[in-house]
Amino acid sequence: xxxxxxxxxxxxxxxxxxxxxxxxxxxxxxxxxxxxxxxxxxxxxxxxxxxxxxxxxxxxxxxxxxxxxxxxxxxxxxxxxxxxxxxxxxxxxxxxxxxxxxxxxxx
Numbered sequence: 641x642x643x644x645x646x647x648x649x650x651x652x653x654x655x656x657x658x659x660x661x662x663x664x665x666x667x668x669x670x671x672x673x674x675x676x677x678x679x680x681x682x683x684x685x686x687x688x689x690x691x692x693x694x695x696x697x698x699x700x701x702x703x704x705x706x707x708x709x710x711x712x713x714x715x716x717x718x719x720x721x722x723x724x725x726x727x728x729x730x731x732x733x734x735x736x737x738x739x740x741x742x743x744x745x746x747x
Contacts, residue, residue: 720744
């Protein structure tokens, strides 16, 4: 038993030093990995946010264009109905009526 205590005293400080180095190495690796992962996560988050903002801007531009086109079509349809209404054809399907519907002027 006396030899056992002597061995523990002899290797104790070396073992503790090796354990401290291992723990320091693992802690350093863990902190480094955490730093790398947090930087990557932040980059992905901001890229996603920027892309979502850009997609929203593009969608708003497209919807504004579609709304403008729909209003234009509506105005042209209303103008066409008013033109046909003012023409007062006895037979709307006559050649003159069809020409007015096709080309916007009576033949």
